Amino acid sequence: MIFSRFFRRQTQPEPKIEAGLRKSRRGIFRDIAALFERSEIDEELYEDLEALLIQADLGVETTVALLDNLRQRVRREGIKDPAEAREALRDEMVALLEEATRNRKVKIYQRGVPFVTLVVGVNGTGKTTTIAKLARYHQDQGRSVMLVAGDTFRAAAIDQLKVWGERLGVPVISHTPGADPGAVVFDGMQAAFNRGVDILLIDTAGRLHTKYNLMEELKKVRRVIQRHVPEAPQEVLLVIDATTGQNGLVQARMFTEAAGVTDIAIAKLDGTAKGGIAFAIARELGTPISYVGTGEKVTDLAEFDPETYVDALFFGDDEEA
Amino acid sequence: MFEALTDRLTDVFQRIGRKGRLTEQDVDEALREVRRALLEADVNYRVVKDFIAAVREQAIGEDVLRSLTPAQQVISIVHKELVRVLGSERVPLTWASQPPTVILLVGLQGSGKTTHVAKLGHHLRGEGRQPLLVAADIYRPAAVEQLRTLGRQHDLPVYDEGTQAKPVEIVKHAIKLARERRLDPVIVDTAGRLQIDERMMQELEEIKAAVRPSEILLVADAMTGQEAVSVAEEFHRRLQLTGLILTKMDGDARGGAALSIRSVVGVPIKFIGTGERVDALEPFYPERLATRILGMGDVLSLIEKAQQQISQEESERLQEKVLTGTFNLEDFLNQLQQIKRMGPLTQLLEMLPGVGQALRQQQVQISDDEYKHIEAIILSMTPEERRHPDIINFSRRRRIARGSGTSMAEVNQLLSQFKQMQRVMAQLGDMAGVGRRRGGLRGLLGGGNPLAGLGDGGLDALMSQGMVPGGMPPGPSARHPTAQRPKPKAGKKAKKHKKKRH
Numbered sequence: 001m002i003f004s005r006f007f008r009r010q011t012q013p014e015p016k017i018e019a020g021l022r023k024s025r026r027g028i029f030r031d032i033a034a035l036f037e038r039s040e041i042d043e044e045l046y047e048d049l050e051a052l053l054i055q056a057d058l059g060v061e062t063t064v065a066l067l068d069n070l071r072q073r074v075r076r077e078g079i080k081d082p083a084e085a086r087e088a089l090r091d092e093m094v095a096l097l098e099e100a101t102r103n104r105k106v107k108i109y110q111r112g113v114p115f116v117t118l119v120v121g122v123n124g125t126g127k128t129t130t131i132a133k134l135a136r137y138h139q140d141q142g143r144s145v146m147l148v149a150g151d152t153f154r155a156a157a158i159d160q161l162k163v164w165g166e167r168l169g170v171p172v173i174s175h176t177p178g179a180d181p182g183a184v185v186f187d188g189m190q191a192a193f194n195r196g197v198d199i200l201l202i203d204t205a206g207r208l209h210t211k212y213n214l215m216e217e218l219k220k221v222r223r224v225i226q227r228h229v230p231e232a233p234q235e236v237l238l239v240i241d242a243t244t245g246q247n248g249l250v251q252a253r254m255f256t257e258a259a260g261v262t263d264i265a266i267a268k269l270d271g272t273a274k275g276g277i278a279f280a281i282a283r284e285l286g287t288p289i290s291y292v293g294t295g296e297k298v299t300d301l302a303e304f305d306p307e308t309y310v311d312a313l314f315f316g317d318d319e320e321a
Numbered sequence: 322m323f324e325a326l327t328d329r330l331t332d333v334f335q336r337i338g339r340k341g342r343l344t345e346q347d348v349d350e351a352l353r354e355v356r357r358a359l360l361e362a363d364v365n366y367r368v369v370k371d372f373i374a375a376v377r378e379q380a381i382g383e384d385v386l387r388s389l390t391p392a393q394q395v396i397s398i399v400h401k402e403l404v405r406v407l408g409s410e411r412v413p414l415t416w417a418s419q420p421p422t423v424i425l426l427v428g429l430q431g432s433g434k435t436t437h438v439a440k441l442g443h444h445l446r447g448e449g450r451q452p453l454l455v456a457a458d459i460y461r462p463a464a465v466e467q468l469r470t471l472g473r474q475h476d477l478p479v480y481d482e483g484t485q486a487k488p489v490e491i492v493k494h495a496i497k498l499a500r501e502r503r504l505d506p507v508i509v510d511t512a513g514r515l516q517i518d519e520r521m522m523q524e525l526e527e528i529k530a531a532v533r534p535s536e537i538l539l540v541a542d543a544m545t546g547q548e549a550v551s552v553a554e555e556f557h558r559r560l561q562l563t564g565l566i567l568t569k570m571d572g573d574a575r576g577g578a579a580l581s582i583r584s585v586v587g588v589p590i591k592f593i594g595t596g597e598r599v600d601a602l603e604p605f606y607p608e609r610l611a612t613r614i615l616g617m618g619d620v621l622s623l624i625e626k627a628q629q630q631i632s633q634e635e636s637e638r639l640q641e642k643v644l645t646g647t648f649n650l651e652d653f654l655n656q657l658q659q660i661k662r663m664g665p666l667t668q669l670l671e672m673l674p675g676v677g678q679a680l681r682q683q684q685v686q687i688s689d690d691e692y693k694h695i696e697a698i699i700l701s702m703t704p705e706e707r708r709h710p711d712i713i714n715f716s717r718r719r720r721i722a723r724g725s726g727t728s729m730a731e732v733n734q735l736l737s738q739f740k741q742m743q744r745v746m747a748q749l750g751d752m753a754g755v756g757r758r759r760g761g762l763r764g765l766l767g768g769g770n771p772l773a774g775l776g777d778g779g780l781d782a783l784m785s786q787g788m789v790p791g792g793m794p795p796g797p798s799a800r801h802p803t804a805q806r807p808k809p810k811a812g813k814k815a816k817k818h819k820k821k822r823h
Contacts, residue, residue: 055366057546060357123569123597124431124542128462153597155474156467163462177470208572241431245363245546247574268430271515273548 028056028274029316036086041074045082049089056314057276059246062283066092090315093279097289097306100282104290105262107234109143114192114200116225116232120218120259121239122251123206126267128157130239130293131201132164133301139168143198148188149174150181150221151205161203168298171195181205181217182224189228202233209254218259236262237290240277242269248277252285263290266304270295274313343391348380351395355615362575362614365550368584376402396615403611406580411604412589415563417535421453421496421505426566427525427556428540430513433568435464437540437594438510439471440602441566444592445506446477453504455495456481457488457528458512468510475599478504488512489527496532509534516555529560536563538591541578543569549578550585557586568594571601575614646747650707650739654699657692697725698735710736 035048046067053063069092070085079085109115117134119127128151135145147165149172151157158174165172173188185202192200204221207214225232238261240248255261266275269292278289289304352373359369380398416422424441426434435458442452454477458464465481472479480495492509499507511528514521529537539553539562556562565586567579570593579590590605639656642648699707701724706713713721713736722729 051366054360055547057363057548060360122544122572124433126431154467155470156463159466160461160463208569210571210573241542241544243429243542243545243548243552245544245549245574245578246361247363247544247572248546250573251544268515271429271548272517272551273546277546 027272028052028314032086032314033316036082038082041079041082041085045085046071053276056274057245057248057280059249059277059280062096062276062280065283066096066279086315090310093310093314094306096279097282097309100286100288101304101306102288103286104288105234109198112196113229114146114189114197114232115234116189116192116200116202116229117235117237118202118204118221118225118233118259119237119239120204120255120261121206122208123154125206125239125241125244126293127151127206127239128160128164128203129296130237130265130267130291130301131161131203132168132298133293134201134237134291135164135168135170135199136298137301138199139170144196145170145199145201146188146192146195146197147172148185148200148202150184150188150203152177152179152181152184153205157203157205164298171197182220185221185224186227189225193228209251209258215254215258218255222259234262236260237265238263238287239265239267240281242266242271242273242275244277246277246280249280249284252281252287256285256287261287263288265289265291265293267293269293269313270300278309343380343383343394345381347391348377348395351392352377352380355395355399358615359577359580362577363544363546363549363581364577364614365547365581365585368550368581371584372402372406372580400611400615403580403614404607406584407607407610408583408589409607412564412591414591415535416506420503421499421507422536423492423496423532423534424506424508424536424538425511425525425528425534426509426538426540427511427560427562428513429515429542429552430461432513432540432542433566433594434458434513434540435467435471435510436597437566437568437592437602438468438508439475439477440594440599441592442472442477442508443475443599444602445508450506451504452477453495453499453502453507454479455492455507455509457491457509459484459486459488459491460512464510464512471599488524489531492528492532506535516552522555522559525560537561538564538566539582539588540566540568541582543567543576543578543593544572544574545578547581550581553582553586557588562586562588564588564591566590566592566594567605571595576610577614579610580614646743648743648746650699650702650710651704653739653742654696654707657696657699694725694727694731695735698722698727698732701725710739 031052035045035052038045049067049070050063053066054060058066066089070089073079073088073092074085077088079088107115119131119134121127131147135147138145145168147161147170149158149161151161152175155177158177162172162174164170171191173184173191175184175187181204188200188202191197202221202225204218205214207218209215222233222236236259238252238255238259240251244251252261252264264278264281264287266278266289269275275292281287282289289309292302292304292309294300294302355376356369356373359372360366364372376399379402380395383394383398414422414424426438426441428434438454442454445452454468454472456465456468456479458468465484469479469481471477480491480498482491482494488511492507495509496507499505509528511525512521514525516522528534537560539556541549541553545552553562553565565579565582565588567576567590570576582588583590590607590610593603593605593610595601595603639648639652642652698721701721702713706717706721718729718732718736722732725732
């Protein structure tokens with residue numbers, strides 16, 4: 001079953017949600033299957049594929065590059081059967097993501113040194129929810145977790161994180177609204193050491209990557225973290241909304257520059273969005289995608305796997321295709 | 322960005338060669354570039370297809386205006402069509418005949434609904450209304466608290482029943498309260514939801530049936546990609562949207578989603594959100610969004626405006642004057658007034674590619690007062706003095722300063738700057754004798770970072786750089802980069818106006 005593979009980590013996804021997910025995807029699975037149900041590989045097929053990939057938010061450049069690779073392969077390997085071309089395209093898409101996945105740093109969880117994850121992104125991508133899911137994820141692995149309410153700007157952002165903290169039974173370090181994020185993070189680092197927690201998840205205010213001062217603020221937060229643990233933050237997670245278009249590429253570039261993004265989480269994949277921007281980012285920046293958010297429940301977070309991702313979003317199971 | 326699209330189009334036309342009429346082939350080749358620009362701006366694939374077909378029909382056979390290059394011509398047609406699709410008129414909010422008017426904000430998670438409920442409330446209070454904000458998002462942790470906080474911060478009343486009541490009931494009660502307290506409009510914050518979430522969409526339908534809102538506005542993130550269409554279509558199918566609020570427009574997303582939604586659903590864009598502060602809500606201008614989608618400053622409007630203001634003859638006469646060094650303060654005043662007629666300076670600067678965004682980023686404010694002072698000083702001179710500034714001695718200066726309500730120092734500054742300007746012009750004249758330089762748009766922008774010159778020299782630099790209408794592109798107008806004269810004044814001013822968010 002494709003979705004049980006997609007939710008690899010997970011025990012049992014609620015059947016209702018799973019059905020909803022599959023329903024939302026059925027359209028594109030069918031479209032793709034239909035595309036390859038022709039007698040030969042012609043120019044029209046490539047045009048249709050271009051339309052499809054662009055509509056999945058891969059962007060013009062990445063789409064053209066993928067299709068160029070496909071053309072070459074078809075020529076080189078003398079592929080005649082459209083069904084074979086379908087496999088080739090799938091391979092190319094997986095390969096593109098895998099190349100970025102290879103850049104993923106091995107996560108080393110040491111005793112006595114908190115593993116710090118700094119979560120960044122533009123406004124409204126789902127940072128706080130992703131943090132809650134990550135907290136749960138680490139709890140399930142038997143690690144102790146602490147949260148830091150570094151979003152001191154948005155109204156009630158601190159409360160939002162506290163609600164999650166209560167639900168999960170995880171301590172939340174916070175200051176008053178409007179406080180200096182650097183100061184909260186400082187306290188968070190200290191508390192993490194004092195209480196010997198394994199994982200410290202730091203929430204930050206959503207910021208558009210075009211705001212110079214706010215991006216500088218992130219650099220400062222980083223410096224504060226490094227004062228305590230030179231190799232921290234071991235993970236800088238950029239949360240990108242699956243519905244994001246080509247601007248996602250700029251976001252990834254700018255946040256990497258300012259905050260040294262190491263991993264990407266694609267949030268809100270439970271809609272009809274294909275999250276195609278992940279391909280563009282993987283290709284242009286080589287930043288690995290590490291997590292995907294697939295629903296509103298706190299357990300709806302999966303580790304990213306290129307093959308499952310491509311199948312779940314584009315090709316479906318064989319029975320479904 | 323802008324450079325990319327125009328450059329690419331220029332390349333295309335250079336290959337084809339200049340002709341008096343756009344042929345089918347020219348247009349197709351150019352439209353391939355336009356198509357790409359639109360797709361890169363996240364305009365939906367299907368929408369782009371239809372759009373390109375419409376433009377193609379208009380462009381083929383069109384005469385190439387003498388004033389524009391073929392590349393500019395194609396952009397101009399594309400731009401006009403964009404504006405047409407985006408809606409050339411502002412559609413105001415609809416008010417219920419029987420108050421209170423109910424405004425429902427709906428959309429996906431994280432598009433900015435709660436923030437925009439507060440912004441809209443603030444905006445409408447500024448128009449003399451007394452809004453009531455309603456917290457009907459009982460699902461997202463602390464969403465109610467967020468709206469309460471925003472209400473407290475900006476002194477707007479907020480109705481909520483915590484997170485246990487049903488949203489439909491909350492909204493009904495809120496309207497009852499608004500009626501009693503004569504609050505109008507009632508602006509409802511709803512929970513973010515996926516358009517395919519059946520249960521949540523039903524909830525909205527129930528609210529709609531129960532309170533019959535006058536406005537159902539879809540709050541959409543400007544950064545949304547191709548999905549914008551399916552999202553909007555589904556919300557529209559179930560709720561019959563009345564309008565759109567496009568948020569996060571202060572970033573650098575092109576906002577192609579707006580074009581997609583607009584052309585598929587047909588509802589007007591009513592507001593755009595341009596920041597996190599409560600006053601960062603602006604009415605929607607199709608022109609600006611059109612240029613943004615194309616990734617260019619509003620150079621076209623600038624050119625058009627300049628063309629409207631300055632006749633061909635006059636521009637030739639001016640050019641002659643500049644080149645022969647007979648340009649005097651009277652001509653200068655004329656030009657100032659012409660520029661002024663084109664609109665406020667900030668707005669003109671916004672039209673230059675790159676500049677608008679840079680200005681917004683730095684939060685620089687440029688005042689039009691400089692204009693006023695310069696104008697007042699020149700107007701306080703006698704015609705004789707304007708034609709021959711050299712005769713202005715100490716007592717004349719004192720008289721001019723008093724007459725214009727400025728200081729002697731300001732008069733001195735203007736005179737010495739004008740003298741420098743004349744010197745530069747004379748140099749240009751000499752150079753023009755040798756061989757006229759290719760000026761055009763690039764010259765106007767001074768290449769590189771357009772703000773570099775601007776931050777230093779403000780109005781003067783801009784004018785001496787060739788913002789003088791006599792040198793509007795295209796054409797063999799003479800211009801030289803050394804015409805920039807640094808003057809720290811405007812730079813300081815810019816810094817003073819920088820605002821921090823916190």
